[in-house]
Amino acid sequence: MKRLKISHILNNKDFVYALSLFVFIGFICISFYELSKAEVTVVQAGEEMTVRTHANTVEDVLNELAIDVGEHDELSHELNDLVNREMKIEHTIAKKVIVSIDGNEQTYYTTSETVEEFLTEQDIELTENDQLSLAAHTEIDDNLVIDIEKAFQVTINDAGEEQQVWTTGGSVKELLAEHDIELDELDRVEPRETASLGKSTDIEITRVEKITDIEEEKQEFSVVKRNDSSLEKGKEEIVSEGEPGVIEKHYEVVLENGKEVSRELVKEEVKEESKEKVVAVGTKVNQPKATTTASANAASDAGTKTETVSRSGSEEKGETIYMKATAYNWDCASCDGRGLTSTGYNLKENPDGVVAVDPSVIPLGTKVWVEGYGYAIARDTGGNIQGNKIDLHMSSKQKAESYGVKTVQVKIVE
Template structure:
């Protein structure tokens, strides 16, 4: 059997056909390769990247995009999750945040969008009195600094008035400024204004002031006794009423919260010199006049005795007797003194009976008319003769009020028990 021999020469047309066929096969293969890729969207913040990839896992996709996932970053999928077509991967980079609470700073990493979200994430609660350095809706960015001052309650005792206030201040001085509390030069405060505050601090303010108190004090007047030969022995008469001297004393008084704590005399001035009281003391002795009967020893009318007989009678003639105290009903009464020009008087100087004390300041007393009727003449121990011409709201029962010529005399009299005689 003969072998058939076949020889063919390739033409240019054949070569072009072969090349074209290879290109078609390559294009089909490439298209198939591309179509076999998965489409993945990767979002970082506001940036979205879409890729087609043959990567098997999420981690492979991120490696293709040269994206490093930090320890605190937030990723929507696990790195080992299989890649699927139309997969959406969300990557949020964690920001470093510095949080200071009452001066103590802590570093955090967070993917929260706002300060409010961050505080909620960290379970940090704020009260209405706490102070936050930023607004709650502030966006969180890298290396954000947040400061929180936690409020606490402090008791302020200002001159006895207590109030409780919330504060975040660190010192006493800052707290006083916050509450518009002003300290004056002499005021005291515990603790000091430079002291640090905490929840156990109680602030006590003592208000201190210095005032000048002017007091008028009376000095006792001297009593001068002079012998008077025209006055019966044993009797006394006041020739001149004494007047006490007046000294004005200036005191520096320290008050703490309105109460006096100290008093110091800083100056004295003589406002009125005292006048001595002059008392006349009687020295005149009663006189005795003797009358002798004359008799005659002879019956002759011309005869008469030239000398009196020893058996004559005598007659004593005396001035009106008496001593310091007159006769009459005696009472013992509590006595005070007043003057028409007192601070509570009406200034007219008229008594309850209409008697003018301005013109006639001596010898007037105020009485309880049920005990001593008005118009009664009395003698008062240490005062002398007087007439009941006045009454008083506090003069009840066995009490009398002696009118003095000056307010200083009335002030120095005080209160004493005296003997009162009703003149009959």
């Protein structure tokens, strides 16, 4: 019985020894296995992770870490590079960027950190006049949208003075405001202010102004011829010299870019009245002695004597007078509104061939011929029609207002 116990004890010791040896060898193997691993650092999105691996290639390491490398991603090593100790693998994930240039969109993938780096990477050149929707130092985020408006030149012709300016679009009004170009009320601009700018747009500005131009014009004096019975017929004598008057004519003048394009008479004012020249015309005729022709006719019951006396004389028809002429219409402010003249003649029904006169110069009912008016009859008078003046009736107020003041020949017909 004792022998069995001793043998049993010996067998237990062998087992423990064998087991310890096995564990020791296993520990040595595991330690050697672990020590044989390479230590690799992987950097992704700014985060570092260190792993110990028996992977042979960079691709194997990334697969162990379940890291997918996209087509546009940036990797510090080739996928088939062999792993070595203390290797550092950097993986930068590409981000999607949408670039719109003048409305035309294009999609890019980049690993650049800022907008400026991205534009340089993609060879997208900008001038100082181009407009970029983001600051150059803006960090790139996934699905970032960058708007670029390319500048172009526009010619502005301002009243003949040209300048070329840069713009990225907008309206004509906005461009003019940007360059402190103001338009006055009458100025014109082509194309209109609300029009959109394009690369072929040229802006024409026409500066328009209205001014009043006052011109003085001499008014010829009228010549009045008055019959003088004390002066022999055929002779004339100047009673008083005439003096020209002065009329101020007010014109509305339109200037475009400093050049006159239209002129319209808006008002006339008599600055100095003219003084008529008075000429005495002799009408004295030396009368011949009367002659008597006697005829005696014998009659059966009585005798009668008949005497005929003849004298030489002349009519004053055909006399020409220079007179100051104005015009009026029956529908004037100072008229009675019925259209009747001072002699009761109805101008509404018969507007043509009627003149107003001073009866002391031309008796009412006289038929006259007026230069530029034609034949007429003196059927009216007026408070301002005194002396060597005549007022011509016109068929409309417009014609009367536009007639003005003129010196005309008036010929006495009958």
